[in-house]
Amino acid sequence: xxxxxxxxxxxxxxxxxxxxxxxxxxxxxxxxxxxxxxxxxxxxxxxxxxxxxxxxxxxxxxxxxxxxxxxxxxxxxxxxxxxxxxxxxxxxxxxxxxxxxxxxxxxxxxxxxxxxxxxxxxxxxxxxxxxxxxxxxxxxxxxxxxxxxxxxxxxxxxxxxxxxxxxxxxxxxxxxxxxxxxxxxxxxxxxxxxxxxxxxxxxxxxxxxxxxxxxxxxxxxxxxxxxxxxxxxxxxxxxxxxxxxxxxxxxxxxxxxxxxxxxxxxxxxxxxxxxxxxxxxxxxxxxxxxxxxxxxxxxxxxxxxxxxxxxxxxxxxxxxxxxx
Numbered sequence: 001x002x003x004x005x006x007x008x009x010x011x012x013x014x015x016x017x018x019x020x021x022x023x024x025x026x027x028x029x030x031x032x033x034x035x036x037x038x039x040x041x042x043x044x045x046x047x048x049x050x051x052x053x054x055x056x057x058x059x060x061x062x063x064x065x066x067x068x069x070x071x072x073x074x075x076x077x078x079x080x081x082x083x084x085x086x087x088x089x090x091x092x093x094x095x096x097x098x099x100x101x102x103x104x105x106x107x108x109x110x111x112x113x114x115x116x117x118x119x120x121x122x123x124x125x126x127x128x129x130x131x132x133x134x135x136x137x138x139x140x141x142x143x144x145x146x147x148x149x150x151x152x153x154x155x156x157x158x159x160x161x162x163x164x165x166x167x168x169x170x171x172x173x174x175x176x177x178x179x180x181x182x183x184x185x186x187x188x189x190x191x192x193x194x195x196x197x198x199x200x201x202x203x204x205x206x207x208x209x210x211x212x213x214x215x216x217x218x219x220x221x222x223x224x225x226x227x228x229x230x231x232x233x234x235x236x237x238x239x240x241x242x243x244x245x246x247x248x249x250x251x252x253x254x255x256x257x258x259x260x261x262x263x264x265x266x267x268x269x270x271x272x273x274x275x276x277x278x279x280x281x282x283x284x285x286x287x288x289x290x291x292x293x294x295x296x297x298x299x300x301x302x303x304x305x306x307x308x309x310x311x312x313x314x315x316x317x318x319x320x321x322x323x324x
Contacts, residue, residue: 001061003054004092006083010075017173018080024180027085038086042078044068045175045221050082058090069216072169145193149200152181156204160211168215171208175218178205182226191240194233195248199255199271202226206260206267223267227274234278242281249275249287256295265307268295273314285322289315 001009029041040050053063070076159174188194205222261268279285292315299308
């Protein structure tokens with residue numbers, strides 16, 4: 001396949017998703033072994049590795065491989081993204097724009113002219129409307145948070161669309177789309193609202209387990225991604241007030257009251273464990289231990305010795321580390 005003609009060789013849907021990945025900078029690492037051999041890391045709900053090998057002409061692709069599970073065609077969206085990257089970096093295709101010139105031109109416009117331009121672009125490219133609204137809105141007030149959560153739910157409903165089951169390939173697409181919304185939620189400055197939103201996302205993603213076997217682990221990968229987002233925010237804010245941290249634990253407790261966590265008790269363990277290293281103050285620590293005891297009682301009533309022991313180990317860890 002010629003790199004200059006790859007768009008004619010790939011399914012249009014895969015091509016569109018690959019272009020979206022390229023434009024959203026999902027290619028997070030590029031290793032050039034020589035002029036003919038490239039290795040890419042492409043970020044989805046987890047990183048995938050794509051290799052591309054050229055012939056001597058540096059245009060004919062003699063071999064390419066991605067370690068994602070997609071097998072419905074010769075190329076996946078991760079490979080398509082790398083083809084776009086190579087086309088631009090090798091000077092074969094101008095997918096992007098001249099950022100400097102564009103910024104200069106836009107800086108000369110009045111505010112009302114910029115608004116009209118954005119509206120015109122959104123009408124011309126309907127698929128970009130949601131991105132514009134979500135990417136550049138400041139999710140700090142309740143109505144904005146409500147919109148963000150609504151968008152998350154609508155994406156799930158769009159893919160489910162009355163189906164009783166999701167195949168594993170569709171599931172990869174929906175989790176990738178949901179991860180994009182999770183990324184945008186980083187804009188939430190207020191900590192309790194941030195955790196409220198991320199815990200909402202976590203629960204909604206967990207609900208998808210009711211409709212799929214998750215053959216490729218896409219759901220679990222996204223759940224882990226959300227957990228890491230919360231832990232990263234805690235790491236970035238080492239001086240959270242005890243009251244605010246206690247409110248975050250209360251939000252966690254309210255989340256875990258959802259009946260879904262009685263079925264997926266192991267997810268309760270993982271969620272609670274994510275906060276175990278951030279309990280220096282007595283107030284949030286006391287609420288945290290009370291939450292663990294509450295879950296231990298549920299496990300005891302159900303005869304769930306495995307998860308009971310995991311909660312017990314968490315409790316002992318916190319008591320020894322902070323109070324011992």
